[in-house]
Amino acid sequence: MPVLHINETAVPCKGILFDKDGTLLDLLATWGTWAELVLRGLENQLALSGTGPAFDLSAVLGTAHDAAGRITGYDPAGPLAMATSEETGGILTWQLYTAGVPWNEAKLRVNDIIKEAMEELRTRRLAVPLPGLLPFLLKCAEAGLKLGVVTSDEAKTTGEQLEWLGAAGYFGSVVTRDRVTHGKPAPEMAELACAELGLAPEETVIIGDSNADMQLGKGAGLCFSLGIAPDGAGAHLLDADAVVSDFRALRITAELIKR
16 A cells, blocks of 8 residues: 655555645635735725725735735635635625625625636636645656545636646546535545545545644544645644645655665
8 A cells, every 4th residue: 555654654545635725736826816816806896985995904814915015925724725715705795895885786896806806817827836746746646546636616716726737637536615515624525535536534645734624634534634834834733643844745655664
């Protein structure tokens, strides 16, 4: 059986499930750009409403900004990192509603803002893999590991971004939020992915950047929940069995190496 090596820990497994945003792709490069576009659109709508922003825009999606307004970071336990598209739409709509825009009108405006931001992302094909990702996926494939994706994103966007990463062909199962009844941290995504890959939970690892991913792994009975913390700050990954900064810290061997 292939073995995943994490520092001094060796984990025999037959498959690995990956979160997408913040795990396969650099969240800030893709969704940070998207958030800048969306927040700018929200700010413009607030100006049109005649009230202007009566709050800190950085607090809307849990982002940090430099003096020029560019997003430089995000809360890994916040909306940008964890909210579904429906939840994000609700958060943005609420900002306009509290500024005096009727709810239905606010929803329409937010939908337009989000659509324009997504069209810009598609024009730029913005998807940057985490360091070491593509070589790691190749090693997994060479070792015969079955790979899947479990993400709170929707199917269309997920498919596009996996293509932009050059990683789509590695995954035998892609479970998006619109394919299940209960999203993360419920175990349903992992259960469906394991079923589609022909894997038993106890021979499957999950890799993710949020504690919801870790809870998903625990709830589904997966053998190991591995956290990714690109900035080295993994304090939010309370239920992780281990935490690494990126895929360069991992190795795959065909069998357990005896020391």
